[in-house]
Amino acid sequence: MKVSFCNSWFRAKKCPTEMWSEDQARAAHEKGLPYTVLVGAVECPYCFLEVAGNAVGVSFLDEHLRESLSYDFQEVESGVLFLTMATHRNFDGDKDRVLSGTSYIFGQDGAVSIRREFFNPHKLETATSSADVAANYSPRPEFGYYDDLVRVERQS
Structure with missing residues (x-):
């Protein structure tokens, strides 16, 4: 798995900001400071991870470098992350406009809140499971x- 490091991923411009050396990223990691990991080619990564303190965000990109799927992990005990939310977005063809999105909010007890939002016209559906x-x-x-965090399929 090819990785590169940067300060952040600029979502609107679909590019990294301030590329970092491995040493810079390692220093940030060791101090618990935020940094971003690009997985794949810098110009068109498969995904990127935003690593910060007790949280890690993973954003999977489609062929147009749009965030089609994102995972939010929170540290729930020392050294253990838990996927608290997954969001899937549907886009208008090859445009950046989001037509709808579905978020799954997970509790450690197995409770799942599902929130599906449509944007034109606006409509919100919610469910629990x-x-x-x-x-x-x-x-x-x-x-x-980072291999375990960049798996799209999270089932055992």
Whole structure:
């Protein structure tokens, strides 16, 4: 897995800001400071991770570099992350306009809140469910080891 490091991913311009060396990113990781990991080619990454303190965000990009799927992980105990939210977005063809999005908010007890939002015309649907959330746990990554977090399929 090819990785590069930067300060952040500029969503509107679809490009990294301020590329960092591995040493810069490692120093940020060790101090618990935010940094971004690009997975794949810098110009068209498969995904990027925003690593900060006790949280990690993973954004999967489509062929137009739009965030089609994102995962939010929170540290729930020392060294253990839990996937608290997954969001899937549907776009208007090859435009950047989001037509709809569905968010799944996971509780460690297996409770799931589902929120589906349509934007034109605006409509919001909500539901609740339950799920086996065993696959939502992930070890907090050591620097450079992000494979477990960049899996689209989270089922065991």
